[in-house]
Amino acid sequence: MTTTAHPDESPDSSMTDEEYGALRASAALWAGTSVLITDQRGRVLVQHVDYRNTCLLPGGAVDKGESPSHGASRELLEELGITTAVTRGLAVDWVSADTPSTPPAMRFPGEILYVYDGGTWNDQQIISIRLPGHEITAVDLVEPATLHALMAPSDARRALSALRARINAGGPVLLENGLPIAPTVLDRVGILRTARVEHHFPWRPGPVPPDLPVRQCRAWAFAPDGRVLVLLKPDTGTACLPGSTLEDQGDPVTTLIRKAAEEAATHLGEPAFLGHLLDPTEPCAHVRFAATLTQLGPVRPAPVTGRTHTRILATPEQAVALFDWGPETAGQLVTVHAARERLGIPEAAAQPVTELPGPVTW
The missing domain is CATH 3.90.79.10 (Nucleoside Triphosphate Pyrophosphohydrolase)
Incomplete structure (x- = not known):
């Protein structure tokens, strides 16, 4: 059986199924998940990990044959000890292969990363977090404007873009290296890039x-x-x-x-x-x-x-x-x-x- 290499190629430009599969595999990207969780003040939950010097949102790689949403739920259980389903997507990010934070030895091919809404957690939910004995060393709740100081640049851009998408309530957004391809007014103005003034007045x-x-x-x-x-x-x-x-x-x-x-x-x-x-x-x-x-x-x-x-x-x-x-x-x-x-x-x-x-x- 033969097939064309690309949908717009002429029929005489054919490949075997094996050749076509090899071509597509050579262009394959990793798949990963992140989960955006905030507290009732709008602070973002980030994780400190033992394998890098920057913070991450909860999440990780999608296993073979696993859907991204199931992967996100699995990571929440493994990393925070929380059993919950994630059902709302906030963003899908195309991450380029030349991401600076990736070691060359990893031969990073690029990634499609799905960002899910983990919701707004109350104090009891936060207290119930149980960390594993490895990888995750601590969690913090941080002001959105501090994400750029705590995370790798592309990770911080992605987290802020997802948070703005959640506030905007316009459905999931498409990102490229953490930036929306169709910015909203919240993105253009850069809402939450500056620390909010704390006014906890009765x-x-x-x-x-x-x-x-x-x-x-x-x-x-x-x-x-x-x-x-x-x-x-x-x-x-x-x-x-x-x-x-x-x-x-x-x-x-x-x-x-x-x-x-x-x-x-x-x-x-x-x-x-x-x-x-x-x-x-x-x-x-x-x-x-x-x-x-x-x-x-x-x-x-x-x-x-x-x-x-x-x-x-x-x-x-x-x-x-x-x-x-x-x-x-x-x-x-x-x-x-x-x-x-x-x-x-x-x-x-x-x-x-x-x-x-x-x-x-x-």
């Missing part, structure tokens, strides 16, 4: 005590589909809600409306007070409002900072994944969704974030 849904100064006001600004406006800073890739620090204890509502217009050409409906975060370091309050988005003007630099924010719509859950607000996040989200219902706005469906580069009127 959430208080009631009014601000009269003796507590207000230092900041920001809004959960809702579009009609239930998503909220998030601003991404181009120089750092960090995220913020519309609003600002108060100047000279000015009126929070007036400041919020003015700053939203100045910083992001955003026009809000009448803000409704939600509550405040208690900052014990000063002490002071950071107040939060809910409002409807009525109009966005053209993107332009802010008059004070000269910074041009990237504007996106994200579900509230996608938005909080971009911050490190600690265990009080859940309570704030409950208040936010209650306010959304009072505004008559539906709960947003899970979907990719949307960039808003031009004018919009709702």
Whole structure:
């Protein structure tokens, strides 16, 4: 029996099955898996191993005849002592043969590496990790921005790309050497490349005590589909809600409306007070409002900072994944969704974030 060497070759360019099999085998790549696991703060679980000086995500080589998803589950059991199925893919990465971290003696042919979503683990799940007596020496939960300092460059790129794909909720992404071939706005801005500011402040849904100064006001600004406006800073890739620090204890509502217009050409409906975060370091309050988005003007630099924010719509859950607000996040989200219902706005469906580069009127 004969076959053509390639689908686009003419029929007279034929090979035997043995020759064709040998040709395909000569171009074969390794297959591997990684599993992205985070804690409830959005920190990434990485492993320290005894055979290299950089960290890795849990995972490893796919055995002969084994599917990648089964391989990922097997590696979690072998490396962390956890029995669980992985059912959601985040990325498929083509890794080139000239990867710098691969020793020449290994004769690395390149690899197709499947990245799976291991989910968000609570404290009890993390405590239940049991390491083997070899290879894995320790695990850490690390801020996404530190991955580049801990991992080989291609591994760090892959982990961040997979994490952005998880937040974006657009399905698995295709990568080449850790970089998406079709970057989203989260990739282009470089979200999570800069360490998130840790704001683990208690959430208080009631009014601000009269003796507590207000230092900041920001809004959960809702579009009609239930998503909220998030601003991404181009120089750092960090995220913020519309609003600002108060100047000279000015009126929070007036400041919020003015700053939203100045910083992001955003026009809000009448803000409704939600509550405040208690900052014990000063002490002071950071107040939060809910409002409807009525109009966005053209993107332009802010008059004070000269910074041009990237504007996106994200579900509230996608938005909080971009911050490190600690265990009080859940309570704030409950208040936010209650306010959304009072505004008559539906709960947003899970979907990719949307960039808003031009004018919009709702």
